[in-house]
Amino acid sequence: MKPTLFEVMRMSRICRMALVTCLGSFILVIFYFQSMLHPVMRRNTFGMDICCRKGSRSPLQELYNPTQTKRPRLQSGSDLLKITQLELSNTAILHQMRRDQVTDTCRANSVTSRKRRVLTPNDLKHLVVDEDHELIYCYVPKVACTNWKRVMMVLTGRGKYSDPMEIPANEAHVSANLKTLNQYSIPEINHRLKNYLKFLFVREPFERLVSAYRNKFTQKYNTSFHKRYGTKIVKRQRKNATQEALRKGDDVKFEEFVAYLIDPLTQREEPFNEHWQTVYSLCHPCHIHYDLIGKYETLEDDSNYVLQLAGVSSYLKFPTYAKSTKTTDEMTTEFFQNISMEHQTQLYDVYKLDFLMFNYSVPSYLKLE
Ligand SMILES: *[C@@H]1O[C@H](CO)[C@@H](O)[C@H](O)[C@H]1NC(C)=O
Numbered sequence: 138m139k140p141t142l143f144e145v146m147r148m149s150r151i152c153r154m155a156l157v158t159c160l161g162s163f164i165l166v167i168f169y170f171q172s173m174l175h176p177v178m179r180r181n182t183f184g185m186d187i188c189c190r191k192g193s194r195s196p197l198q199e200l201y202n203p204t205q206t207k208r209p210r211l212q213s214g215s216d217l218l219k220i221t222q223l224e225l226s227n228t229a230i231l232h233q234m235r236r237d238q239v240t241d242t243c244r245a246n247s248v249t250s251r252k253r254r255v256l257t258p259n260d261l262k263h264l265v266v267d268e269d270h271e272l273i274y275c276y277v278p279k280v281a282c283t284n285w286k287r288v289m290m291v292l293t294g295r296g297k298y299s300d301p302m303e304i305p306a307n308e309a310h311v312s313a314n315l316k317t318l319n320q321y322s323i324p325e326i327n328h329r330l331k332n333y334l335k336f337l338f339v340r341e342p343f344e345r346l347v348s349a350y351r352n353k354f355t356q357k358y359n360t361s362f363h364k365r366y367g368t369k370i371v372k373r374q375r376k377n378a379t380q381e382a383l384r385k386g387d388d389v390k391f392e393e394f395v396a397y398l399i400d401p402l403t404q405r406e407e408p409f410n411e412h413w414q415t416v417y418s419l420c421h422p423c424h425i426h427y428d429l430i431g432k433y434e435t436l437e438d439d440s441n442y443v444l445q446l447a448g449v450s451s452y453l454k455f456p457t458y459a460k461s462t463k464t465t466d467e468m469t470t471e472f473f474q475n476i477s478m479e480h481q482t483q484l485y486d487v488y489k490l491d492f493l494m495f496n497y498s499v500p501s502y503l504k505l506e
């Protein structure tokens with residue numbers, strides 16, 4: 138196929154960008170233009186042997202330019218648009234809408250410009266890398282991250298594991314078992330951000346929050362959160378706390394937890410713990426262009442779509458979820474009954490960007506001022 142003038146112009150721009158990137162590779166550059174580029178061209182312009190996937194296509198190519206669809210000969214620009222739209226599967230359209238929603242929210246709330254700083258490797262600790270399948274997964278606690286880490290261990294294990302569920306949960310959280318993006322050099326980071334399929338999984342923000350609260354403060358089996366955060370919350374939020382409660386921190390009420398989260402002092406002291414940190418602070422979706430945004434509400438479908446793009450779906454399925462203790466919408470509603478309108482409003486403000494970016498509507502139980 139002969140390239141059109143437009144494509145040639147675009148390619149020369151890409152070449153210039155690639156040159157600039159190579160020269161400036163000691164700075165961590167974030168590529169805002171990723172989504173505009175054609176994955177195939179992107180590889181060619183770099184002119185290097187990028188990976189080991191001889192004869193096979195990368196997940197990024199599969200996502201933006203699927204193999205299955207035959208491309209009819211195109212006549213004009215408007216035909217192009219019509220045919221491409223027809224060609225896109227419903228899934229592809231859905232994911233394009235999700236990506237657009239993130240982009241639009243970032244722009245509308247000027248998250249990108251307000252915090253217009255380049256990311257540092259320290260910001261990339263949640264991005265798990267699979268070099269063999271060219272995937273980057275930003276893990277968000279309380280959004281099936283244990284199972285996704287298990288799957289990433291199977292994918293990167295080179296045959297060490299075959300079934301994700303054979304990996305014990307605590308093993309999946311041992312950081313040495315998975316490689317994260319901050320462990321690479323700056324040029325290696327930039328290369329991976331550009332060429333790998335980047336994805337994350339999100340969940341209704343308040344359901345995620347209640348899940349974190351239940352998991353960390355209402356269970357007795359692990360006291361580390363009670364000691365580390367519970368004692369602080371009781372001390373700061375409870376009047377007339379008993380000596381025992383102050384010492385153990387094991388009976389934090391949801392109201393107290395919420396009061397702690399909305400207290401401006403909390404985030405001034407230190408960042409939120411990852412279990413209740415916002416997704417935009419953990420994964421930086423306004424700076425890193427995620428190719429695929431999976432949702433907890435459609436976990437199985439979205440996860441298996443990622444595995445399909447990675448070309449492993451014939452032998453690897455996402456573990457089906459059957460957790461009886463799962464936090465539900467009804468449960469979340471219950472927990473918010475006790476929260477004052479003022480605190481509900483302030484809490485919504487803390488998590489507002491996550492609501493907007495990932496298209497979660499204001500919960501019907503919420504009473505906002
Ligand atoms: C957002 O959610 C609404 C209702 O759930 C849905 O109709 C709409 O298509 C979604 N928009 C995007 C961009 O995902």
Ligand SMILES: *[C@@H]1O[C@H](CO)[C@@H](O)[C@H](O)[C@H]1NC(C)=O
Pocket residue numbers: 358359360361362
């Ligand atoms: C308790 O939780 C902490 C933090 O998640 C973890 O590092 C630790 O290994 C856990 N301890 C047990 C006994 O599960």
Ligand SMILES: *[C@@H]1O[C@H](CO)[C@@H](O)[C@H](O)[C@H]1NC(C)=O
Pocket residue numbers: 376377
């Ligand atoms: C704290 O305890 C004292 C003495 O028992 C009591 O008089 C006071 O009302 C309590 N304050 C609160 C806020 O419960």
Ligand SMILES: *[C@@H]1O[C@H](CO)[C@@H](O)[C@H](O)[C@H]1NC(C)=O
Pocket residue numbers: 391471472473475
């Ligand atoms: C709400 O508050 C009441 C009274 O303090 C308490 O008994 C109940 O357990 C609370 N409910 C939740 C879900 O926290």
